[in-house]
Amino acid sequence: DVKVTQSSRYLVKRTGEKVFLECVQDMDHENMFWYRQDPGLGLRLIYFSYDVKMKEKGDIPEGYSVSREKKERFSLILESASTNQTSMYLCASLGGSGNSPLHFGNGTRLTVT
Protein backbone atom coordinates (compact mmCIF):
# COMPACT_ATOMS: atom_id res chain seq x y z
CA ASP A 1 0.00 0.00 0.00
CA VAL A 2 1.05 3.57 -0.68
CA LYS A 3 2.78 5.35 2.17
CA VAL A 4 3.74 8.99 2.54
CA THR A 5 5.44 9.82 5.82
CA GLN A 6 5.91 13.27 7.27
CA SER A 7 8.55 13.27 9.96
CA SER A 8 6.77 15.53 12.47
CA ARG A 9 3.09 15.73 13.42
CA TYR A 10 3.51 18.88 15.48
CA LEU A 11 6.21 21.54 15.47
CA VAL A 12 6.57 24.74 17.45
CA LYS A 13 9.17 27.22 16.23
CA ARG A 14 10.12 30.79 16.96
CA THR A 15 9.91 33.70 14.54
CA GLY A 16 13.06 33.93 12.44
CA GLU A 17 14.07 30.29 12.81
CA LYS A 18 14.90 28.15 9.79
CA VAL A 19 12.44 25.26 9.65
CA PHE A 20 12.68 21.98 7.77
CA LEU A 21 9.67 19.80 7.06
CA GLU A 22 10.51 16.35 5.73
CA CYS A 23 8.45 14.02 3.61
CA VAL A 24 9.27 10.51 2.39
CA GLN A 25 7.29 8.29 0.03
CA ASP A 26 7.83 4.61 -0.67
CA MET A 27 6.02 4.29 -4.03
CA ASP A 28 8.83 5.40 -6.36
CA HIS A 29 6.59 8.27 -7.49
CA GLU A 30 8.08 10.94 -9.72
CA ASN A 31 5.90 13.79 -8.49
CA MET A 32 5.79 15.22 -5.01
CA PHE A 33 3.91 18.21 -3.63
CA TRP A 34 3.74 20.49 -0.63
CA TYR A 35 0.40 22.03 0.28
CA ARG A 36 -0.63 24.40 2.98
CA GLN A 37 -4.07 23.97 4.55
CA ASP A 38 -5.85 26.82 6.32
CA PRO A 39 -9.48 26.95 7.51
CA GLY A 40 -11.84 28.14 4.80
CA LEU A 41 -9.09 28.24 2.17
CA GLY A 42 -8.75 24.56 1.36
CA LEU A 43 -5.39 23.35 0.12
CA ARG A 44 -2.99 25.72 -1.57
CA LEU A 45 0.01 24.48 -3.51
CA ILE A 46 3.37 25.79 -2.31
CA TYR A 47 5.86 23.87 -4.46
CA PHE A 48 6.02 20.66 -6.39
CA SER A 49 8.72 18.50 -7.91
CA TYR A 50 8.44 16.21 -10.92
CA ASP A 51 11.89 14.68 -10.66
CA VAL A 52 15.02 14.64 -8.54
CA LYS A 53 16.54 18.13 -8.27
CA MET A 54 13.60 19.58 -10.24
CA LYS A 55 11.12 21.96 -8.65
CA GLU A 56 8.33 24.27 -9.69
CA LYS A 57 6.60 27.06 -7.80
CA GLY A 58 3.01 26.57 -6.89
CA ASP A 59 0.48 29.24 -6.03
CA ILE A 60 2.02 30.53 -2.79
CA PRO A 61 5.81 29.97 -2.87
CA GLU A 62 6.84 33.18 -1.11
CA GLY A 63 8.80 32.51 2.07
CA TYR A 64 9.39 28.87 1.20
CA SER A 65 11.94 26.79 -0.66
CA VAL A 66 12.23 23.06 -1.34
CA SER A 67 14.84 20.40 -1.86
CA ARG A 68 14.66 17.06 -3.65
CA GLU A 69 18.00 15.33 -3.62
CA LYS A 70 16.55 11.81 -3.70
CA LYS A 71 13.44 10.55 -5.43
CA GLU A 72 11.75 9.42 -2.24
CA ARG A 73 12.35 12.58 -0.19
CA PHE A 74 10.94 16.08 -0.59
CA SER A 75 11.78 18.76 1.95
CA LEU A 76 10.03 22.06 2.58
CA ILE A 77 12.15 24.83 4.03
CA LEU A 78 10.98 27.98 5.75
CA GLU A 79 14.03 30.22 5.49
CA SER A 80 12.92 32.56 8.27
CA ALA A 81 9.69 31.47 9.91
CA SER A 82 7.00 34.05 10.48
CA THR A 83 3.75 33.88 12.44
CA ASN A 84 1.69 33.95 9.23
CA GLN A 85 3.25 30.62 8.32
CA THR A 86 1.47 28.94 11.21
CA SER A 87 -0.57 26.30 9.41
CA MET A 88 -1.08 22.64 8.58
CA TYR A 89 1.38 21.41 5.94
CA LEU A 90 0.54 18.42 3.80
CA CYS A 91 2.91 16.48 1.61
CA ALA A 92 1.60 14.39 -1.29
CA SER A 93 2.99 12.17 -4.01
CA LEU A 94 1.66 11.22 -7.42
CA GLY A 95 2.56 8.47 -9.79
CA GLY A 96 1.62 8.29 -13.45
CA SER A 97 -0.42 11.12 -14.92
CA GLY A 98 -3.22 13.45 -13.90
CA ASN A 99 -5.80 10.68 -13.74
CA SER A 100 -4.00 9.16 -10.75
CA PRO A 101 -4.96 10.38 -7.30
CA LEU A 102 -2.67 12.21 -4.92
CA HIS A 103 -1.47 10.25 -1.91
CA PHE A 104 -1.13 12.35 1.24
CA GLY A 105 0.89 12.17 4.41
CA ASN A 106 -0.74 12.81 7.78
CA GLY A 107 0.34 16.43 7.88
CA THR A 108 2.57 18.59 10.05
CA ARG A 109 0.90 21.21 12.19
CA LEU A 110 3.39 24.05 12.51
CA THR A 111 3.03 26.83 15.04
CA VAL A 112 5.33 29.84 14.80
CA THR A 113 5.42 32.00 17.93
Add this chain to the structure above:
Amino acid sequence: AQSVTQLDSQVPVFEEAPVELRCNYSSSVSVYLFWYVQYPNQGLQLLLKYLSGSTLVKGINGFEAEFNKSQTSFHLRKPSVHISDTAEYFCAVSGPLGNFNKFYFGSGTKLNVKP
Protein backbone atom coordinates in the same frame (compact mmCIF):
# COMPACT_ATOMS: atom_id res chain seq x y z
CA ALA B 1 -6.70 28.39 -13.85
CA GLN B 2 -9.48 26.17 -12.78
CA SER B 3 -11.58 26.74 -9.71
CA VAL B 4 -13.53 24.42 -7.47
CA THR B 5 -16.45 25.64 -5.37
CA GLN B 6 -17.86 23.89 -2.37
CA LEU B 7 -20.76 26.11 -1.40
CA ASP B 8 -21.41 24.58 1.99
CA SER B 9 -18.67 25.09 4.54
CA GLN B 10 -20.55 23.06 7.16
CA VAL B 11 -23.30 20.47 6.89
CA PRO B 12 -24.97 19.21 10.07
CA VAL B 13 -27.02 16.03 9.72
CA PHE B 14 -28.51 13.41 11.99
CA GLU B 15 -27.26 9.85 12.00
CA GLU B 16 -28.92 7.57 9.40
CA ALA B 17 -30.14 10.56 7.37
CA PRO B 18 -29.06 11.03 3.74
CA VAL B 19 -26.53 13.70 2.85
CA GLU B 20 -25.33 15.52 -0.25
CA LEU B 21 -22.16 17.61 -0.36
CA ARG B 22 -22.02 19.91 -3.33
CA CYS B 23 -19.11 20.59 -5.63
CA ASN B 24 -18.98 22.72 -8.76
CA TYR B 25 -15.96 23.38 -10.92
CA SER B 26 -15.12 25.75 -13.73
CA SER B 27 -13.74 24.16 -16.83
CA SER B 28 -14.59 23.92 -20.49
CA VAL B 29 -12.34 20.95 -21.08
CA SER B 30 -12.25 17.40 -19.82
CA VAL B 31 -11.09 17.03 -16.27
CA TYR B 32 -10.59 14.36 -13.69
CA LEU B 33 -12.58 14.71 -10.47
CA PHE B 34 -11.90 13.48 -6.98
CA TRP B 35 -13.38 13.53 -3.51
CA TYR B 36 -11.11 13.26 -0.50
CA VAL B 37 -11.96 12.88 3.19
CA GLN B 38 -9.91 14.22 6.08
CA TYR B 39 -10.48 12.91 9.59
CA PRO B 40 -9.27 15.04 12.50
CA ASN B 41 -5.49 15.41 12.65
CA GLN B 42 -4.94 13.25 9.61
CA GLY B 43 -4.05 13.71 5.98
CA LEU B 44 -6.47 13.36 3.09
CA GLN B 45 -7.71 9.97 1.94
CA LEU B 46 -9.22 9.29 -1.47
CA LEU B 47 -12.95 8.55 -1.34
CA LEU B 48 -13.62 8.19 -5.04
CA LYS B 49 -12.62 9.47 -8.46
CA TYR B 50 -14.18 10.10 -11.84
CA LEU B 51 -11.97 9.65 -14.86
CA SER B 52 -14.38 8.71 -17.66
CA GLY B 53 -17.28 6.41 -18.44
CA SER B 54 -20.27 6.02 -16.14
CA THR B 55 -21.24 9.29 -14.53
CA LEU B 56 -22.15 7.60 -11.23
CA VAL B 57 -19.05 6.69 -9.29
CA LYS B 58 -19.02 4.56 -6.17
CA GLY B 59 -16.35 4.97 -3.52
CA ILE B 60 -15.41 3.69 -0.11
CA ASN B 61 -17.57 3.79 3.01
CA GLY B 62 -20.83 3.80 1.01
CA PHE B 63 -20.27 7.16 -0.68
CA GLU B 64 -21.05 7.85 -4.31
CA ALA B 65 -20.82 10.86 -6.59
CA GLU B 66 -22.43 11.87 -9.84
CA PHE B 67 -20.61 13.72 -12.59
CA ASN B 68 -22.81 16.20 -14.44
CA LYS B 69 -20.95 17.74 -17.34
CA SER B 70 -23.64 20.22 -18.32
CA GLN B 71 -23.81 21.62 -14.80
CA THR B 72 -20.08 21.15 -14.15
CA SER B 73 -20.90 19.50 -10.87
CA PHE B 74 -19.66 16.49 -8.96
CA HIS B 75 -21.85 16.17 -5.86
CA LEU B 76 -21.09 13.59 -3.19
CA ARG B 77 -23.90 11.57 -1.64
CA LYS B 78 -24.52 8.96 0.99
CA PRO B 79 -27.99 7.50 1.63
CA SER B 80 -27.47 6.94 5.36
CA VAL B 81 -24.65 8.55 7.33
CA HIS B 82 -22.93 7.25 10.42
CA ILE B 83 -21.28 9.08 13.30
CA SER B 84 -17.92 7.93 11.95
CA ASP B 85 -18.52 9.94 8.76
CA THR B 86 -17.90 13.13 10.70
CA ALA B 87 -14.96 14.66 8.87
CA GLU B 88 -14.02 17.32 6.34
CA TYR B 89 -14.57 16.55 2.68
CA PHE B 90 -12.67 18.08 -0.21
CA CYS B 91 -13.53 18.10 -3.86
CA ALA B 92 -10.60 18.29 -6.28
CA VAL B 93 -10.07 18.64 -10.00
CA SER B 94 -7.04 17.86 -12.10
CA GLY B 95 -6.90 18.83 -15.71
CA PRO B 96 -4.87 19.22 -18.83
CA LEU B 97 -4.47 22.97 -18.86
CA GLY B 98 -0.74 23.18 -19.27
CA ASN B 99 0.32 21.31 -16.19
CA PHE B 100 -1.37 17.96 -16.34
CA ASN B 101 -0.47 17.09 -12.79
CA LYS B 102 -1.89 20.16 -11.11
CA PHE B 103 -4.75 19.64 -8.72
CA TYR B 104 -7.23 22.30 -7.64
CA PHE B 105 -9.06 21.88 -4.36
CA GLY B 106 -12.27 23.30 -3.00
CA SER B 107 -12.33 24.98 0.39
CA GLY B 108 -13.81 21.91 2.07
CA THR B 109 -17.12 20.95 3.68
CA LYS B 110 -17.25 19.87 7.30
CA LEU B 111 -19.80 17.13 7.80
CA ASN B 112 -21.05 16.90 11.36
CA VAL B 113 -23.13 13.81 12.04
CA LYS B 114 -25.22 14.05 15.19
CA PRO B 115 -26.65 11.13 17.15
